[in-house]
Amino acid sequence: AQKVTQAQTEISVVEKEDVTLDCVYETRDTTYYLFWYKQPPSGELVFLIRRNSFDEQNEISGRYSWNFQKSTSSFNFTITASQVVDSAVYFCALSEYSGGGADGLTFGKGTHLIIQP
Amino acid sequence: AAGVIQSPRHLIKEKRETATLKCYPIPRHDTVYWYQQGPGQDPQFLISFYEKMQSDKGSIPDRFSAQQFSDYHSELNMSSLELGDSALYFCASSSQGWNSPLHFGNGTRLTVT
Numbered sequence: 001a002q003k004v005t006q007a008q009t010e011i012s013v014v015e016k017e018d019v020t021l022d023c024v025y026e027t028r029d030t031t032y033y034l035f036w037y038k039q040p041p042s043g044e045l046v047f048l049i050r051r052n053s054f055d056e057q058n059e060i061s062g063r064y065s066w067n068f069q070k071s072t073s074s075f076n077f078t079i080t081a082s083q084v085v086d087s088a089v090y091f092c093a094l095s096e097y098s099g100g101g102a103d104g105l106t107f108g109k110g111t112h113l114i115i116q117p
Numbered sequence: 118a119a120g121v122i123q124s125p126r127h128l129i130k131e132k133r134e135t136a137t138l139k140c141y142p143i144p145r146h147d148t149v150y151w152y153q154q155g156p157g158q159d160p161q162f163l164i165s166f167y168e169k170m171q172s173d174k175g176s177i178p179d180r181f182s183a184q185q186f187s188d189y190h191s192e193l194n195m196s197s198l199e200l201g202d203s204a205l206y207f208c209a210s211s212s213q214g215w216n217s218p219l220h221f222g223n224g225t226r227l228t229v230t
Contacts, residue, residue, distance in 0.1 A: 035218065043205060045160070045221035091159060103173045104150055104162025105219060 003027060004094050006108035013082055014116050021077040021111045023092030029053075033095040034068065034075045035105065040088040048090075051075065079113075087115045119143055121222035123208050129228045130198050138193040138225045142210030148172070149191040150219060151183055152207040160207060166191060198229045 005024045013019050025034065036048040049059065051068050059066050063080045079086055089112050093105040122141040130136050142149050148167045152160040153176075162175035166185035177183075180198075185191045195202060205226050209219035 037221075043226075044223045045207060045209075047218050047220060050218045104152070104165055104175050105160075106162070107159040109159050 003106045004092055004108035006090075006092055006111050008111045009109070010112040010114065012114040012116060015084055016081050018078060018080050019082050019113065021079075021090050021092075021113065023075045023077065023108060025073050025075065025092070025094050027073075027094060027096055029096045031097040035093040035095065036066065036075075036077050037091045037093060037107075038088045039091065039110070045091070048077075082113075082115045084115050084117055087113060089113070121208055121210050121220055123206075123222035123225050125225060126223065127226050127228075129230065131230055132198055132200060134198050134229075136195045136198060136227060138195070138206055138208075138227070140191045140193070140208030140210075140222060142189050142191070142208075143220055146210035146212045146220075147189065148211045148217075149185055149189070150209040150211075151177075151191070151193050152209065152221075154205040154207060154224075156204070163193070195227075200229050203227060203229045 003026050007022055011019060032053045034051045038046040038048055049066055056068050056070055065078045067076045089110045091110045092108045095105050121143055124139045128136055140149060150165040151163040153163055154160040163177040164174050164183050165172045169185045180196050183191060183193045205224045207221050207224045209221045211217040211219050
């Protein structure tokens with residue numbers, strides 16, 4: 001079963017619109033971390049945010065905000081007043097605790113965000 | 118700030134050849150991860166090392182091997198290359214293991230012809 005689901009394959013909006021990227025995860029662990037990464041056309045993976053399973057406080061960083069709700073197993077990402085430079089593929093990822101090992105992240109399939117001028 | 122360094126940036130190999138990808142983690146990071154990202158796909162976890170010991174193994178083919186050296190750099194060795202191995206290979210590093218953000222390098226784009 002897919003552990004991280006990003007149902008939106010592609011989203012296209014006009015510049016200055018607000019846009020929300022959805023992420024739903026599945027885990028049996030009570031201790032886990034959730035991440036968002038941005039992959040611009042140049043290809044690198046840029047870390048945006050990390051959230052642990054015990055902290056449901058929403059976070060805002062400039063035009064970016066994240067809404068973590070354990071009740072619905074969701075960790076959604078909103079960009080306010082979008083800009084063309086926000087165009088990229090955005091990945092949501094999950095890291096589960098398996099006893100201290102360096103476990104790899106499980107990524108969602110990604111959402112391709114297109115911001116049109 | 119220093120980032121994760123991967124070399125080479127681009128690599129072209131023929132089928133059945135071997136390839137070696139190198140990764141230099143951020144200083145004082147003790148954990149290295151390797152990921153493979155096919156065209157239009159999400160990154161898939163291959164293998165990780167913590168303090169020079171293999172820590173976790175994902176979907177890494179038996180034709181691939183990796184190790185982490187005493188200076189914490191890591192190498193991914195790929196043998197008997199197949200067309201399907203063409204992908205972007207990312208290395209990431211972190212400190213304190215599983216619960217720290219992974220910082221990714223810019224990747225090595227491998228093309229197998």
